Amino acid sequence: MPSSPLRPIWWDGDAVMILDQRLLPHKHKVLRCTTVDDVIRAIKTMAIRGAPAVGIAGAMAAALGARTIMAADVRTFVRKFSRVCERIRSARPTGNNLSWAVDAMFAVVVENPGVDVPRLQQLIREKSQAILEEDVRTNEAIGRWGMEVVPRGARILTYCNAGALATGDYGTALGVIRAAFAADPSLHVTCCETRPFLQGSRLTAYELMAEKIPCTLITDNAAGSLMQQKKIDLVIVGADRIAANGDTANKIGTYALAVLAQANGVPFYVAAPRSTIDPLLPNGSQIPIEERDAKEVTHFYGRLVAPRGMAAVNPAFDVTPHRYITGIITEVGIIRKPFTRGIRRALEAPPPTSNPV
Numbered sequence: 637m638p639s640s641p642l643r644p645i646w647w648d649g650d651a652v653m654i655l656d657q658r659l660l661p662h663k664h665k666v667l668r669c670t671t672v673d674d675v676i677r678a679i680k681t682m683a684i685r686g687a688p689a690v691g692i693a694g695a696m697a698a699a700l701g702a703r704t705i706m707a708a709d710v711r712t713f714v715r716k717f718s719r720v721c722e723r724i725r726s727a728r729p730t731g732n733n734l735s736w737a738v739d740a741m742f743a744v745v746v747e748n749p750g751v752d753v754p755r756l757q758q759l760i761r762e763k764s765q766a767i768l769e770e771d772v773r774t775n776e777a778i779g780r781w782g783m784e785v786v787p788r789g790a791r792i793l794t795y796c797n798a799g800a801l802a803t804g805d806y807g808t809a810l811g812v813i814r815a816a817f818a819a820d821p822s823l824h825v826t827c828c829e830t831r832p833f834l835q836g837s838r839l840t841a842y843e844l845m846a847e848k849i850p851c852t853l854i855t856d857n858a859a860g861s862l863m864q865q866k867k868i869d870l871v872i873v874g875a876d877r878i879a880a881n882g883d884t885a886n887k888i889g890t891y892a893l894a895v896l897a898q899a900n901g902v903p904f905y906v907a908a909p910r911s912t913i914d915p916l917l918p919n920g921s922q923i924p925i926e927e928r929d930a931k932e933v934t935h936f937y938g939r940l941v942a943p944r945g946m947a948a949v950n951p952a953f954d955v956t957p958h959r960y961i962t963g964i965i966t967e968v969g970i971i972r973k974p975f976t977r978g979i980r981r982a983l984e985a986p987p988p989t990s991n992p993v
């Protein structure tokens with residue numbers, strides 16, 4: 637069992653256990669995954685979601701796949717494992733963490749020449765657990781750095797779910813909120829429902845209420861008006877892929893929030909681990925945006941709301957140009973403009989070892 641009721645994924649012997657987030661907050665069902673396809677299906681259907689959590693799921697799927705490869709020799713094993721990794725990589729296109737995790741899993745093979753197949757399978761399984769544990773430490777460091785930008789009594793707005801359920805535990809944007817709340821219980825969080833999958837009203841609200849963090853749910857459309865009325869002190873969101881210049885892909889609707897924040901003089905922060913950064917992308921124009929089923933728009937919990945036959949488009953993410961971002965909170969510090977130089981330095985920094993503040 638996981639150490640926290642909010643952990644979205646964990647090993648249970650030879651099975652990967654995934655908390656089915658499609659049913660939260662009112663039903664708590666765990667999917668028992670024993671094959672690569674079980675995990676890929678959980679990712680594609682958003683039973684597990686959130687860029688870092690999807691990366692961890694990809695790592696564990698790779699370990700499940702490695703275990704089932706029957707190969708007498710290492711060369712055959714490597715060839716088959718490479719194919720498994722490529723299948724996992726394509727499960728969801730926008731988040732950088734999935735490909736980052738798959739690359740890290742394949743690197744185990746590259747970094748262990750001369751090791752036999754059973755030992756490689758064990759090392760791959762251990763790496764997947766290490767990625768989970770490193771993610772939690774990373775989020776705690778993001779939380780500690782992020783406290784620097786949260787004034788006492790802050791009224792914070794957040795979007796979608798960048799919490800324990802979107803990561804290995806603790807969260808990125810919600811990691812900052814958890815760390816700030818531990819030091820200052822007077823803060824307040826406004827969370828946007830985040831149509832159409834409702835990560836805000838179902839998941840972020842669930843996390844915040846579980847920990848008695850003062851919070852209020854609003855429709856996505858209300859965010860701008862609250863900022864206009866000076867009722868929000870700062871915005872903190874997660875990220876799915878950050879380009880080398882700081883352009884950031886996140887849940888659809890984030891771009892609008894960032895423009896509204898700048899228009900109203902509200903600081904706008906992105907909280908993300910370095911595994912979300914894609915240094916090979918010079919800017920956000922080439923970030924692949926996942927198109928999801930139009931039924932998520934025309935239906936509400938499976939019930940047709942729009943007229944039958946109504947056309948709908950459902951991009952799951954958008955890209956916020958770096959000019960609208962105040963800072964990027966990572967596990968090695970807060971990156972501010974000029975982002976290209978700051979991101980390069982952050983990627984060169986050693987991993988966090990202790991409390992940076």
Ligand SMILES: CSC[C@H]1O[C@H](OP(=O)(O)O)[C@H](O)[C@@H]1O
Nearest residue numbers: 685686687798802874875886887
């Ligand atoms: C900790 S980053 C989580 C990130 O992922 C969410 O998207 P989805 O729920 O579709 O996986 C959203 O963009 C969050 O900010």
